[in-house]
Amino acid sequence: MISVLIADDEALVRAGLRMILETTDDLTVIAEAADGQAAAAAVDRHRPDVVLMDIRMPRSDGIAATAAIRHRPQPPAVIMLTTFNTDEDVFRALGAGAAGFLLxxxxxxxLLRAIRLAAAGDAMLSPQVTRQVIRRVTLQDRSQARAEALNRLAAVTEREREILVQIGLGHANAAIARTLHLSEATVKSHVTHLFEKLTATNRVQLALAAFRAGLVE
Known part of the structure; x- marks a missing residue:
């Protein structure tokens, strides 16, 4: 059973999300919070597997709360939920350690798939958000950015590079295992090594590393 904390300042939104999650057999809502500070406190109290976090909330917004939560020992995965999809929101959320960003x-x-992916250590972005990420990367100074990115990949093995490409294409571990004819456990092990070698905190950052190095176009 995957435990979920819902953090949103609108009671109707929280109720709607709870109703969606309660239609499943493998997801359970263990707590709710109406602001960022309450969300961080609820994480300490209930230890959820996944947090659904609104960006704009009183006292402490979702991004500040996410950054605080992700600094805790064995933190839950955080999925950002918002009605907005501005570039600044996306990159602040990912920089804070969010595992996904959904409208x-x-x-x-x-939404249910994103929660399950996040609980398994994967990430999911809305298609609109994925396009923003790619566009932001392509607008950079590609020559300098690519040289720096390739230098970061010096310690990555050939197999890890293949898996990094698949992550850059947006594939989850199970799909990567099928494509590369590996066990899912082996893929997870390689992904863990990629996190360590590239000092990444989530799969979105791994995907960005693949784009910046030119492994994925």
Whole structure:
């Protein structure tokens, strides 16, 4: 059973999300919070596997709360939920350690899939957000950025590079295992090594490393 904390300042939104999650057999809502400070306190109290975090909340916003939560020992995965999809919001959220960024009009099936992926150590972005990430990367000074990115990949093995490409394409561990004819446990092990070697905190940062190095176009 995957335990979920819902953090949103609107009671109706929290109720709607709870209703969606309660239609499943493998997800359970263990707590709710109406602001960022309460969310961080609820994480300490209830130890959820995944937090659904609104960005704009009183007292402490979702991004500040996410950064605080991700600094805790064995932190939960955090999925940001918002009605906005500005570049600044996306990159602040990912920089704070969010495992995913979804718009509030995301279909329920995609929301449930994102929670399951986050609990398994994967990440999911709305298609609109994915396009923003790619666009931001391509607008950089590619020559300097690519040289720096390739230098970071010096310690990465050939197999790890293959897996990094698959992550850059947005594939989850199970799909990577099928594509590369590996066990899912082996893929997870390689992903762990990539986190360590590239000092990444989530799969989105690994995907960015692949884009910046030119491994994925």
């Amino acid at each position: 509030k009009d995301t279909p329920p099936t995609d």
